[in-house]
Amino acid sequence: MKHVIVIGGGISGLSAAYRLHQAGIRVTLLEASGHVGGVIGSVRHGDCLLETGPDCWASNKPAAMELANELGLGDQIIGTRAGVRRSFILHHGTLKRLPEGFFLISPMSIKALIKTPILSWPGKIRMGFELFKGVRRADSDESLAGFVRRRFGKEALDRIAQPMIAGIYTADPEKLSLKATFPAFIDMERKHGSVIKALRKRAKGEAGKAQSGGEVSKAAGPRYGLFVTFKGGMSTLPDALAARLPEGSLRLNERVTGLKRIDEGWQVTTETETLKADAVVSALPAHASATLLRDTDTELADALSEIEYAGAAVVNFVFDRDQITHSMDGIGAVIPAVERRRIIAFSYSSVKFEGRAPEGTAVVRVFMGGALNPEVAKAPPDEQTRIALEELRTLIGVKGEPKFTLAGSHQGAMAQYHVGHLDRVAKIRELAGAHTTLAIIGNGFDGVGIPDCIRNANEATAALIKRIESEREA
Numbered sequence: 001m002k003h004v005i006v007i008g009g010g011i012s013g014l015s016a017a018y019r020l021h022q023a024g025i026r027v028t029l030l031e032a033s034g035h036v037g038g039v040i041g042s043v044r045h046g047d048c049l050l051e052t053g054p055d056c057w058a059s060n061k062p063a064a065m066e067l068a069n070e071l072g073l074g075d076q077i078i079g080t081r082a083g084v085r086r087s088f089i090l091h092h093g094t095l096k097r098l099p100e101g102f103f104l105i106s107p108m109s110i111k112a113l114i115k116t117p118i119l120s121w122p123g124k125i126r127m128g129f130e131l132f133k134g135v136r137r138a139d140s141d142e143s144l145a146g147f148v149r150r151r152f153g154k155e156a157l158d159r160i161a162q163p164m165i166a167g168i169y170t171a172d173p174e175k176l177s178l179k180a181t182f183p184a185f186i187d188m189e190r191k192h193g194s195v196i197k198a199l200r201k202r203a204k205g206e207a208g209k210a211q212s213g214g215e216v217s218k219a220a221g222p223r224y225g226l227f228v229t230f231k232g233g234m235s236t237l238p239d240a241l242a243a244r245l246p247e248g249s250l251r252l253n254e255r256v257t258g259l260k261r262i263d264e265g266w267q268v269t270t271e272t273e274t275l276k277a278d279a280v281v282s283a284l285p286a287h288a289s290a291t292l293l294r295d296t297d298t299e300l301a302d303a304l305s306e307i308e309y310a311g312a313a314v315v316n317f318v319f320d321r322d323q324i325t326h327s328m329d330g331i332g333a334v335i336p337a338v339e340r341r342r343i344i345a346f347s348y349s350s351v352k353f354e355g356r357a358p359e360g361t362a363v364v365r366v367f368m369g370g371a372l373n374p375e376v377a378k379a380p381p382d383e384q385t386r387i388a389l390e391e392l393r394t395l396i397g398v399k400g401e402p403k404f405t406l407a408g409s410h411q412g413a414m415a416q417y418h419v420g421h422l423d424r425v426a427k428i429r430e431l432a433g434a435h436t437t438l439a440i441i442g443n444g445f446d447g448v449g450i451p452d453c454i455r456n457a458n459e460a461t462a463a464l465i466k467r468i469e470s471e472r473e474a
């Protein structure tokens with residue numbers, strides 16, 4: 001029986017190991033830490049449920065929903081609480097409701113643009129000019145900031161696009177690749193001559209569908225109705241995948257320190273032993289895959305090293321509800337960098353999803369660091385907690401001390417899809433193609449979200465299984 005070693009037990013590596021096992025291949029999963037899930041971590045504190053990494057995923061990308069259903073977890077999936085599907089944005093020091101009728105970076109109608117309280121009149125007029133702006137025909141990549149400034153103006157970038165995007169990519173919009181992150185906006189510009197026009201058309205189409213029984217999205221920034229999680233927290237998925245692996249195949253606290261091509265396949269060295277495998281799946285941040293592959297293929301390692309990563313920190317607080325002055329009638333807030341605060345966003349976790357805290361208790365999850373604030377992600381947990389609490393005191397009027405805090409960082413965990421990303425990934429794929437018994441997956445290539453990582457793992461393992469089987473037949 002063929003043996004494949006998967007390196008890294010985050011959602012990418014676990015999905016790959018599960019698919020390989022399903023295909024009847026002997027699999028060993030080596031994970032450096034003492035737990036599965038990578039950046040995913042759900043922690044119980046009394047009756048509260050805290051998320052130390054991601055707290056949800058977008059259900060419109062099917063891979064995560066399909067996997068959850070396949071694992072029998074469908075009935076444990078919950079959506080954001082109805083009735084609070086709105087959020088806030090900091091505007092000159094005050095939390096304002098994110099306006100309805102916007103799709104991420106663009107208004108879907110002139111009415112929505114006029115009504116928004118988070119742009120000045122000159123800013124609104126400039127944004128409205130998007131309808132008449134010329135179309136960029138060049139095929140070269142462009143930064144998200146460049147695109148937004150060009151079409152909607154600087155105020156729209158600072159006040160809308162930057163904070164909306166930072167919450168997803170923890171990125172510097174001046175460097176973020178439009179082609180790799182929001183290619184739909186390029187299509188909208190090219191096909192309709194204007195993003196606003198394209199969105200208006202789409203909204204009309206959806207309204208038409210709604211009249212004939214379809215669904216219409218009442219967008220207020222992100223479409224909150226799409227975000228889902230598990231009743232028992234995000235760890236439900238990695239835990240279920242790990243439970244499906246055969247006994248002895250998952251090895252925790254096994255950091256891989258060496259990877260070498262040998263005649264019969266691969267030699268994988270950990271801090272405690274040396275293993276042999278017919279094939280390897282490297283399911284790590286690209287820089288970690290680069291380190292392991294350097295002795296085997298310097299060019300490939302160099303190409304992998306070109307994908308940059310940023311760190312992020314999450315601080316969870318448990319408060320009594322009456323310690324918070326703010327109305328808490330939304331799922332959280334995003335903070336534009338121009339506001340010069342030290343956090344990217346916060347969620348009212350106990351409002352966003354059911355079952356996160358008992359009545360009268362509030363769980364608040366603060367997201368910090370990223371490309372624009374790297375020092376915070378590197379700070380010790382006490383310092384992160386101090387900063388996050390200071391910010392919450394100012395932003396939502398927290399009184400007294402929290403009942404519980406939990407802070408943690410994810411160093412070098414958030415891939416940054418910089419301008420030229422698609423070319424860099426194509427080069428990596430081409431170079432990796434020379435190693436038919438190697439698959440390189442993780443969040444560095446085809447999407448950072450959990451569904452993207454799962455899809456990427458599914459596709460890469462399917463191709464690897466095909467290659468292994470064709471070798472078997474030959």
Ligand SMILES: Cc1cc2nc3c(=O)[nH]c(=O)nc-3n(C[C@H](O)[C@H](O)[C@H](O)COP(=O)(O)OP(=O)(O)OC[C@H]3O[C@@H](n4cnc5c(N)ncnc54)[C@H](O)[C@@H]3O)c2cc1C
Nearest residue numbers: 008010011012032038039054055056256442443448449450
């Ligand atoms: C704070 C935060 C919030 C996020 N929020 C969301 C969200 O709400 N929704 C969403 O869809 N996505 C979110 N993301 C993105 C998403 O969670 C990640 O992109 C995804 O989980 C990455 O999974 P992965 O398996 O590729 O990598 P990782 O989770 O980074 O896993 C890599 C694993 O490899 C292990 N490892 C590293 N080196 C070695 C080695 N040498 N040997 C063995 N093992 C090794 C690590 O210990 C780790 O377990 C968030 C990310 C972060 C950090």
